[in-house]
Amino acid sequence: MIKKLLAVVLALMVSGPVMAQNGPLRLTITDGVIEPLPFALPSFQPELAGSEQVAADISRVVAEDLIGTGLFRQIPPSAFISQHSVFGQPVAFADWRAVNAQALITGAVTVSGSQLVVKFRLYDIFTGVEMGDGLQLVGSTDGWRRMAHKVADTIYSRITGEGGYFDSRVVFVSETGPKDNRVKRLAIMDYDGANLQFLTEGNSLVLAPRFSPLGDRVLYTSFESGVPRINLLDVATVGRRQIETQAGEMAFSPRFSRDGQRVIYSLATGANTDIWMTDLGTNVHTRLTNAPSIETAPSLSPDGSQIVFESDRSGTPQLYIMSASGGEPRRISFGEGRYGTPVWSPRGDLVAFTKQNAGRFHIGVMRTDGSEERLLTASFLDEAPTWAPNGRVIMFFRETQGADGAPSLYSVDISGRNLRQVITPTFASDPSWGPLQP
């Protein structure tokens, strides 16, 4: 009897847990934290005498790129427990976990003559595995910044699952002189403000440059003929040509189509401003809107099928979307205030815009149906958003108030975090962010 009972007990002890358990514990987490991911970056190893400076510079730029996103923070090397002194050596994950690193970036740099070789590896500290394969980049020493940006882009991409934007350039208007007599010149620079070059002299007023999809050409508005007209400039040769305009017409607000073959812009004739498209190959001009109101600031969707633009047909400037071939537009902005300079995001799901309300200017984003409007900035004058090539960051210009007021460039994450100034040697406005370089 006792034995039987014991058998029952034993059977119960085995089957008990199974009976009580209905599969795994299932829970849902809808709430987390938003904080920069800590990474460790031991300075890249110089693998040949004479590589020390470049190795240090590249390490610094890679770190600055990552930190600049606001998504990462660097663990100070002084906190390191172990030094990763030989590239490719086994990683002491516990040592990096102990300093709370979540990613480890190691690299090595070799300079021989004018050739520069950069190698790097990326490790996920908490899972104890390498993220992706090690990568080696070969280039010339004077392109060391671009190589650093490429390393940072790859790291960014592997961690976030999205394309990077560090190896890109920005064309903008450099401004000098007093407010009532500004000298404006086209200038081009790396996304972080390095390697600045001027593209025009300051002898005529230039406005709102726009990069071509490949970054090889720039459209801009120039007053060199006396009235605003659109110029097309080749970045490499600085050669330029004008988009044909009739006497008495003013053309401005140009943007490229996705294929770079067409230009959409505003054309003012008499009191009326409408949106036109010109085919750069055939020089055929097509009128896309025909309303007595002001239609300006057109921007094509990434697939080229639609145009978002600004119109005051309702009485105040608002945003509208229409087919790329014209036709009846539908209004998408319905908040308080005035909306302008819409720019379609590279991802296609958002429109960035300038909003003016209650004496303040904002840069904001909304979905293309006008929902989920979100203001990212606020100041006396914020204007002219432009998207980073991965659609993650917006650059714009901010002008300060008063007689000494002047513009500078800023960038902000599309979440509204990480607002920061892009340092330029002169005042700067009208940025246009180019593509990720090949």
Place this chain on the structure above:
Amino acid sequence: MSAGTRISVIGHSALLTWLLLGWGLSNEPLDFQITEVSVVSGEEFEAIVRATTPNPATEATPAPEAPAIDQTPPAPEAVEAPPVTATPEAVETPTAEAPPPSPPDIPAEPAEVVDTAPSLPELSSPADPTLPTSSRPQPRPAPRVASTPAPPPPPDAQVADVPQDAVSPDATEPAEVVTEEQDSAAPEEAAPEIVTEAEQPAAAPTTSVRPRTRPATPPAQTAATEPDEAPAEDAPQSDDAAVDAAVAAALAAATTSAAPATAAGPPLTGAEESAFILAVKACWNVDPGAEWSRVTVVVGFELGRDGRVAGDVRMVNASGGDDASVNAAFQAARRAVLRCGASGFSLPADKYDSWREVELTFDPESMRLR
């Protein structure tokens, strides 16, 4: 000068000095304390109660604070290491959502011994009805966004990844656990939501009603009212009793499957589940601007009896993005489990069978929109 005057002068200066030093030094921790206390949600309070209430069934159940108690003072090499973020692993318990530091009634550093007693009554006093109620303060932007706002760290605290209590031994702690070397580390300043520049208030409110402090010790009887403690009675029993119990259990199992078998773990209570979720979410770092913030992933893993992840975290399911986004979402979820579970999740040991296998759904939708 008469003796009386002398005594008076000395006495007054001593009093003044004490007041100056006493108030000046105790103010900062006090401020810190106030903000901390003001953000306790019901959920968290439950967790705290659960964590600090002795479990009569299984005294082995580690409370969230337990690792800190067990922890020996930092080893000598830790002292030599730069003190910036190098913290002993044991301290990496997810204490972010755990009880805030109790009032520093015993000072951290012998050199800075300060009697903070004068400030305590103020802490526990109810809101002053004469204070004007301020409009709901808007959070100011912070580099970190968490559901629980953390105040800016006091000037002398280092920003640590895992908040550490300022050393505050209380009665339950063995005296030798005093860890003088350990700097008080505050969690990095956090806002409860993303604050864009456009949403910043023009000026911070100058006055607001002071929140009531939390009771210093949680009510001791809470556990008794919890139904899940009932089956914990089968402690030492005689063989006969065991047989009787087994027969009874077999009968019960045969007639109604409702009554749990002796060895079967009952399901976790809501509070226990909440505490587990709190522990994981403290390490779930969401990037609301990323494509993967549109991806919901389900990850599965097994836990050992010590609450540590056994094996790896695997993806069970995902919806809402391309491969790269899904992978990024999965990696973030995986990091959350591995980081916050590094020293073992605090789960009731007697219910091991209910949490041996876990599937967690990480849904960032609400993070993306705020």
Place this chain on the structure above:
Amino acid sequence: MHTLTKAALLLLALSTAACTRPDRFGGAGADGTGMGGANGINSSSLDASDPTSPAYFAQTIGDRVLFAVDQSNLSPEAMATLSGQAQWMLNNPQYLAVIEGHADEQGTRDYNLALGARRANAVREYLISQGVPSNRLQTVSYGKERPLAICSDETCYSQNRRAVTVVSVGQLG
């Protein structure tokens, strides 16, 4: 006339001319050299007391009209000024005019360029309605690029929301 008075007049004329010199705006306008460039001072056109001079046009008749926020319609005062401008254009048929439209800094660059075009066109239409041949009138918009007053409040903004008629001898571009 005393030398001092002459000098004062000359100064006044110079300063007025400086305000309306088209090439001050970075090579703007038509062949604005009729007004005298940086160095070539044309004595006849500097004499503001000469009713046929551009200086007289700018100073006595008034070369600019102002607009309300976001508006391009003409106020009665603006119409009175423009009627004087039209009369002067008819009396001095050798002159051509470039009408510059401007906006204040409250608004985007693109919109303000279009708004400036509207304002310049409103003036042009009015001058044509007063009998000035349309082929003597050209418009240009500067949007918010060339403020006259540089403070950031309404006292300056109201001066910047303007259309300026710049007259010159020569060809329109």
